Amino acid sequence: MPLGWLLLLVLLIAAAGYVMGRRRALSGAGGDTRAMHSLPGAYGWNVAMAVLIPSLLLMAAWTAVAPSVIDRMVAPMVADQGDPALVMSDVRRVARGLVILDEGFDTIAAEGLRDRLASVGVAVGQDVSESTLAAAERYDILAARSSWLLTALTLAIAGGAAAWALRRTTPDLRARNEVERGIQGLLIAAALVAIATTIGIVLALIFNTIKFFQLYPATDFFFGLTWSPSFGGGSELGILPLIWGTLYISFISLLVAVPLGLLSAVYLSEYASHRVRAWAKPMLEVLAGIPSIVYGLFALLTVGPALLAVFGDGGLGWMDGGTAVMTAGLVMGIMLIPFVSSLSDDIINAVPQAMRDGSLGLGATPSETIRQVVLPAALPGIAGAVLLAASRSIGETMIVVLGAGAAAKLSLNPFEAMTTITAKIVSQLTGDQDFSSPEALVAFALGMTLFVVTLCLNILALWIVRRYREQYE
Structure with a gap:
């Protein structure tokens, strides 16, 4: 399932959880908000956040890690084709290009495939070999399995979290406090993302700068006049x-x-x-x-x-x-x-x-x-x-x-x-x-x-x- 549709399903589950959590809290209090610890909306948000937080974390982690895992599984098939990074880039482009061409791997031939892909806007670095085509087929299969597995796990977690949160929703639940802790955690996570991005930029500069000074003298760089x-x-x-x-x-x-x-x-x-x-x-x-x-x-x-x-x-x-x-x-x-x-x-x-x-x-x-x-x-x-x-x-x-x-x-x-x-x-x-x-x-x-x-x-x-x-x- 495309990631956008999966995200929409998670949001719909969270919205349904919000409505059901609010109604469950009001029903338990007999419709009297004075018998509830928090406002009705807090109970709804407590269920919605229970759905959104683990589901979105799983989707983010999976999206970040899965491509590199698939690359490592496919890379041995084209290990003798040259630079691994460039070859794997071609493999991914071939897999994506065949989806655009709407042709199966069992009917496509490697000969002339590079020109056909170029005609639909997919640029491949070198001529497509049989091993590259086979690796692209393997990559496409693994990517599809990864997508369906992510969909199943995400929907299972979203549904389970919604059921668990609804079960513990009672008028005595300190929903307001839990929602506040969740918002605080969200703000901390946002700050950590900004910090981690800065650290990543600095580390990328440092490592490549060190590599440069291994090839070119630092004194000539800092004191050279030309x-x-x-x-x-x-x-x-x-x-x-x-x-x-x-x-x-x-x-x-x-x-x-x-x-x-x-x-x-x-x-x-x-x-x-x-x-x-x-x-x-x-x-x-x-x-x-x-x-x-x-x-x-x-x-x-x-x-x-x-x-x-x-x-x-x-x-x-x-x-x-x-x-x-x-x-x-x-x-x-x-x-x-x-x-x-x-x-x-x-x-x-x-x-x-x-x-x-x-x-x-x-x-x-x-x-x-x-x-x-x-x-x-x-x-x-x-x-x-x-x-x-x-x-x-x-x-x-x-x-x-x-x-x-x-x-x-x-x-x-x-x-x-x-x-x-x-x-x-x-x-x-x-x-x-x-x-x-x-x-x-x-x-x-x-x-x-x-x-x-x-x-x-x-x-x-x-x-x-x-x-x-x-x-x-």
């Missing part, structure tokens, strides 16, 4: 030009975003009327919802040609092309304005009104109150917002790809094309890559470096906010 990858050999993979381009573009973007974002936050929080704030703040934050690729196109088609007209051959002659550090920095700064403005606005609004009133009562003007009272009180939070914006700019990719160019160089000229770490990660992993070569594995080393830099910036921002935050009564 970035020149070559999949034919003789690559120079020094990260310093990429770090310089990343920091240079981020610096220019912060020069744009911090003053404009901070000044707009001060205006919205201290000077703007409620009517102006009601439409100005949402309009400003619309910038935060624009995809970065749109900003990249804006840099490529508008900002770059405008800068070229002023600073290029037709103007001051400082700029050779529209793609440059200045182009990407200006557009990225525009993108970060709502980020800085929104955070700063919230921080400034958190300063107690009593401090403003006290300053004004002592004879200070509104501008003096902002300079000498409000901004000093909000400064730690504003500093944290600026550091968070810096980490956001360091991780930007599309604006850099379209606006800054692809040249990895060490230069102080903001009108030259440069590139960043994120842009090179994209270029190194574009297309089919051999992940046993340093030229492909270097992307993980770049990603690990970027992860450490942004993590340090985020930790520093949080430390500044917590260390220097003023506590007001």
Whole structure:
């Protein structure tokens, strides 16, 4: 049975359990809710959660584990066909493609099957051999058995859990407490999933970074002044030009975003009327919802040609092309304005009104109150917002790809094309890559470096906010 239909059946059983649990509790209390420990809905949710939790856990675990188990059972049939991972990928695609072709394994021939699969959108890496076809048949049989076994076990568990929960449903049951414990467990599980995902990402970066440094010297990577990858050999993979381009573009973007974002936050929080704030703040934050690729196109088609007209051959002659550090920095700064403005606005609004009133009562003007009272009180939070914006700019990719160019160089000229770490990660992993070569594995080393830099910036921002935050009564 398809997983979607199975999930729908489980939800229907849970819904039926909710109705029956609620009715059973009310029936046991003679319809008097005062004789019940909890509200009627709590008894229904107690039965529904008893059905959903074990059933969904089984489905998730089975879906995660079953494919690898089936692969191990089928892999010996094609052990002599080459790379096991690639061959098993072909086996799965052949099995899926024959379902699309709606043909049985007993009537299909291996010869010419690759072209037939390609005609229905299933790409196979190499010509289909008889052993691959036999393995695909075995894979299809095992996958079908796995699906039916999962269906039987899930429905048995759902039905059994519903019967067990209904049996213990009485008016004296502390259903509310059990539902609260179940919700707490669900929240803990959600937090653990987020933590486990982060740990998985870090471990993937670490292991591949270690593999890269086994093939390429770490000193040449961290202190090399040339970035020149070559999949034919003789690559120079020094990260310093990429770090310089990343920091240079981020610096220019912060020069744009911090003053404009901070000044707009001060205006919205201290000077703007409620009517102006009601439409100005949402309009400003619309910038935060624009995809970065749109900003990249804006840099490529508008900002770059405008800068070229002023600073290029037709103007001051400082700029050779529209793609440059200045182009990407200006557009990225525009993108970060709502980020800085929104955070700063919230921080400034958190300063107690009593401090403003006290300053004004002592004879200070509104501008003096902002300079000498409000901004000093909000400064730690504003500093944290600026550091968070810096980490956001360091991780930007599309604006850099379209606006800054692809040249990895060490230069102080903001009108030259440069590139960043994120842009090179994209270029190194574009297309089919051999992940046993340093030229492909270097992307993980770049990603690990970027992860450490942004993590340090985020930790520093949080430390500044917590260390220097003023506590007001």
